[in-house]
Amino acid sequence: xxxxxxxxxxxxxxxxxxxxxxxxxxxxxxxxxxxxxxxxxxxxxxxxxxxxxxxxxxxxxxxxxxxxxxxxxxxxxxxxxxxxxxxxxxxxxxxxxxxxxxxxxxxxxxxxxxxxxxxxxxxxxxxxxxxxxxxxxxxxxxxxxxxxxxxxxxxxxxxxxxxxxxxxxxxxxxxxxxxxxxxxxxxxxxxxxxxxxxxxxxxxxxxxxxxxxxxxxxxxxxxxxxxxxxxxxxxxxxxxxxxxxxxxxxxxxxxxxxxxxxxxxxxxxxxxxxxxxxxxxxxxxxxxxxxxxxxxxxxxxxxxxxxxxxxxxxxxxxxxxxxxxxxxxxxxxxxxxxxxxxxxxxxxxxxxxxxxxxxxxxxxxxxxxxxxxxxxxxxxxxxxxxxxxxxxxxxxxxxxxxxxxxxxxxxxxxxxxxxxxxxxxxxxxxxxxxxxxxxxxxxxxxxxxxxxxxxxxxxxxxxxxxxxxxxxxxxxxxxxxxxxxxxxxxxxxx
Amino acid sequence: xxxxxxxxxxxxxxxxxxxxxxxxxxxxxxxxxxxxxxxxxxxxxxxxxxxxxxxxxxxxxxxxxxxxxxxxxxxxxxxxxxxxxxxxxxxxxxxxxxxxxxxxxxxxxxxxxxxxxxxxxxxxxxxxxxxxxxxxxxxxxxxxxxxxxxxxxxxxxxxxxxxxxxxxxxxxxxxxxxxxxxxxxxxxxxxxxxxxxxxxxxxxxxxxxxxxxxxxxxxxxxxxxxxxxxxxxxxxxxxxxxxxxxxxxxxxxxxxxxxxxxxxxxxxxxxxxxxxxxxxxxxxxxxxxxxxxxxx
Numbered sequence: 169x170x171x172x173x174x175x176x177x178x179x180x181x182x183x184x185x186x187x188x189x190x191x192x193x194x195x196x197x198x199x200x201x202x203x204x205x206x207x208x209x210x211x212x213x214x215x216x217x218x219x220x221x222x223x224x225x226x227x228x229x230x231x232x233x234x235x236x237x238x239x240x241x242x243x244x245x246x247x248x249x250x251x252x253x254x255x256x257x258x259x260x261x262x263x264x265x266x267x268x269x270x271x272x273x274x275x276x277x278x279x280x281x282x283x284x285x286x287x288x289x290x291x292x293x294x295x296x297x298x299x300x301x302x303x304x305x306x307x308x309x310x311x312x313x314x315x316x317x318x319x320x321x322x323x324x325x326x327x328x329x330x331x332x333x334x335x336x337x338x339x340x341x342x343x344x345x346x347x348x349x350x351x352x353x354x355x356x357x358x359x360x361x362x363x364x365x366x367x368x369x370x371x372x373x374x375x376x377x378x379x380x381x382x383x384x385x386x387x388x389x390x391x392x393x394x395x396x397x398x399x400x401x402x403x404x405x406x407x408x409x410x411x412x413x414x415x416x417x418x419x420x421x422x423x424x425x426x427x428x429x430x431x432x433x434x435x436x437x438x439x440x441x442x443x444x445x446x447x448x449x450x451x452x453x454x455x456x457x458x459x460x461x462x463x464x465x466x467x468x469x470x471x472x473x474x475x476x477x478x479x480x481x482x483x484x485x486x487x488x489x490x491x492x493x494x495x496x497x498x499x500x501x502x503x504x505x506x507x508x509x510x511x512x513x514x515x516x517x518x519x520x521x522x523x524x525x526x527x528x529x530x531x532x533x534x535x536x537x538x539x540x541x542x543x544x545x546x547x548x549x550x551x552x553x554x555x556x557x558x559x560x561x562x563x564x565x566x567x568x569x570x571x572x573x574x575x576x577x578x579x580x581x582x583x584x585x586x587x588x589x590x591x592x593x594x595x596x597x598x599x600x601x602x603x604x605x606x607x608x609x610x611x612x613x614x615x616x617x618x619x620x621x622x623x624x625x626x627x628x629x630x631x632x633x634x635x636x637x638x639x640x641x642x643x644x645x646x647x648x649x650x651x652x653x654x655x656x657x658x659x660x661x662x
Numbered sequence: 663x664x665x666x667x668x669x670x671x672x673x674x675x676x677x678x679x680x681x682x683x684x685x686x687x688x689x690x691x692x693x694x695x696x697x698x699x700x701x702x703x704x705x706x707x708x709x710x711x712x713x714x715x716x717x718x719x720x721x722x723x724x725x726x727x728x729x730x731x732x733x734x735x736x737x738x739x740x741x742x743x744x745x746x747x748x749x750x751x752x753x754x755x756x757x758x759x760x761x762x763x764x765x766x767x768x769x770x771x772x773x774x775x776x777x778x779x780x781x782x783x784x785x786x787x788x789x790x791x792x793x794x795x796x797x798x799x800x801x802x803x804x805x806x807x808x809x810x811x812x813x814x815x816x817x818x819x820x821x822x823x824x825x826x827x828x829x830x831x832x833x834x835x836x837x838x839x840x841x842x843x844x845x846x847x848x849x850x851x852x853x854x855x856x857x858x859x860x861x862x863x864x865x866x867x868x869x870x871x872x873x874x875x876x877x878x879x880x881x882x883x884x885x886x887x888x889x890x891x892x893x894x895x896x897x898x899x900x901x902x903x904x905x906x907x908x909x910x911x912x913x914x915x916x917x918x919x920x921x922x923x924x925x926x927x928x929x930x931x932x933x934x935x936x937x938x939x940x941x942x943x944x945x946x947x948x949x950x951x952x953x954x955x956x957x958x
Contacts, residue, residue, distance in 0.1 A: 534947075603787065
């Protein structure tokens with residue numbers, strides 16, 4: 169009993185344990201519900217799963233099911249990011265405990281309310297539980313905002329290498345605060361119009377209404393909501409990685425204001441989509457450019473740091489180009505997150521900008537189904553790339569070392585990028601090949617995409633199995649991690 | 663690691679290098695369904711859209727039991743060429759369209775009066791051949807739905823024979839009947855209900871050419887050399903109202919130049935075959951997965 173209690177304490181009260189549980193739940197849900205579509209459906213696995221688990225797939229409710237599934241996975245990711253933030257930023261212990269426990273109960277309620285409601289028949293108490301879960305997560309977010317309030321004397325930065333105001337307040341903390349505030353308001357931007365206009369009974373997916381010439385306020389707010397939430401999750405991820413990499417110095421001082429203004433402008437632009445759609449787009453471009461510039465500065469800082477540390481490990485004072493590259497690539501778990509941010513440009517940002525610029529000239533000449541393919545591919549890639557970044561960070565937190573670290577890091581980077589690259593080519597295939605001759609490109613890209621995704625899932629499963637077996641050991645890693653902080657808190661430690 | 667990368671690259675190259683034989687003949691099957699047959703859809707209410715909005719169409723109309731076939735469209739092209747109602751310009755068969763009102767809607771493109779493409783004659787996906795004077799159906803494709811036809815070409819065909827393209831509501835009622843089924847034949851979809859992606863019908867070969875059209879009325883419960891189909895007629899006896907090819911509809915909506923299609927196609931997953939799912943494209947769009955049928 170004591171052993172169970174200790175493990176429960178690790179899994180549900182420590183930051184590393186909570187992150188582990190979140191990732192495990194995310195993996196389980198993705199693996200289970202992934203069997204209902206794509207190649208698993210083609211292989212007939214879907215039929216077996218549906219029959220065995222008594223799943224009720226009512227055709228008219230597909231969009232609603234997907235919305236609940238997307239929200240369920242997103243809520244876990246939001247919870248994981250929150251655990252990371254409460255672990256990385258200074259705050260009172262009772263605040264940390266309250267935020268973490270509230271958001272944990274929240275996302276479990278979302279999962280155990282929403283998914284049964286969506287997939288096993290409409291029993292309204294489950295829907296109530298789902299809504300209560302979402303509300304708890306929002307409430308946890310409000311408290312996080314309170315805990316992150318940057319203008320508190322005890323959280324002034326001590327080390328002046330970190331971006332700070334004249335009075336010494338942490339600009340990075342302000343960036344986290346603004347991101348959290350924008351996230352909370354943007355969640356309302358989806359929730360209020362959704363409940364007011366949609367009332368939950370006539371669900372639709374945003375990608376299905378993009379060509380409607382007269383979009384309703386609900387259409388616009390749903391499109392805006394999903395874009396801003398994904399963007400803010402990505403910005404939060406970027407800030408977390410920055411803190412993990414001990415981002416500081418001139419690049420930090422340049423990047424943090426950009427992150428703050430970028431998050432704010434981006435969110436403002438998205439909220440303005442409803443009344444001023446055209447103008448809002450330009451504001452969004454401005455905000456995302458600033459935030460992306462901030463991320464670029466993090467990439468520059470971290471790559472310089474990785475090269476410097478890599479060369480130092482080898483005892484080289486000033487290496488040549490090849491030695492620098494070798495040093496940069498020497499630790500894939502540390503290199504991966506920022507590389508994925510760069511790769512994101514090729515599969516998400518540049519593609520998105522290109523499509524926006526050439527929309528009428530190229531993409532609106534295609535049938536709607538082809539345009540929809542780009543849209544869905546685009547945001548799936550953004551979401552999954554962000555997940556791989558968080559996963560690499562967790563691998564470091566989990567203390568993966570030696571050859572396992574190399575294999576884990578490189579397999580995750582190479583195969584996820586292979587999958588995302590393939591999906592990008594697949595979604596844009598009409599640009600390169602006539603419709604009647606597309607089969608080879610479809611075959612190649614789906615094969616590579618499936619191989620990439622399967623390998624990512626295998627790598628993730630390996631990590632989870634490793635951590636699961638560790639839980640069976642009396643003095644496993646978990647026993648030390650229960651008390652370990654996940655990183656430095658620059659406001660108090662320096 | 664190196665071995666793994668090598669295997670991956672080899673696999674992808676092997677697949678990518680397989681040439682596409684777009685002109686490969688199709689297996690020949692007679693579904694026994696007459697593409698010249700029409701059925702009457704009686705006036706009355708039905709449930710339209712995903713959320714079952716009660717809708718009334720207060721008139722009877724007739725609709726074709728199948729999509730227009732390559733044979734039928736060839737006959738039209740030859741007749742219309744002979745009487746001068748269509749002409750060859752470059753590599754396109756074109757015809758006159760009087761244009762739409764232009765409202766300067768967001769992303770709206772003006773469709774002015776003028777000649778517009780019906781079919782491209784040099785596209786390898788076209789199942790018709792043209793010797794400069796007459797059209798012929800390429801062997802084995804006679805009873806397949808005609809594809810690579812623009813909205814203008816589809817509309818012209820129907821009007822040539824005294825009909826029109828169905829409105830979206832007319833199409834939907836004919837597909838669904840008076841209950842709330844998501845597919846023309848009922849509430850669930852199986853592989854042998856319709857021609858959709860990876861449905862493994864005899865016309866699909868993902869290693870060579872992917873999914874191809876099936877003969878009209880193919881999914882009628884018959885067994886074709888061991889391939890057993892399910893009878894997938896709509897409540898009014900229409901075939902191919904889900905899968906095979908998208909079907910152009912007639913509606914022209916204010917402030918947009920897009921034309922809408924219904925029914926899903928051979929290249930899409932099952933959820934896109936649900937009765938209420940809409941696709942759209944510019945009216946000049948042609949595709950190997952788009953066809954049509956008419957009403958009168």
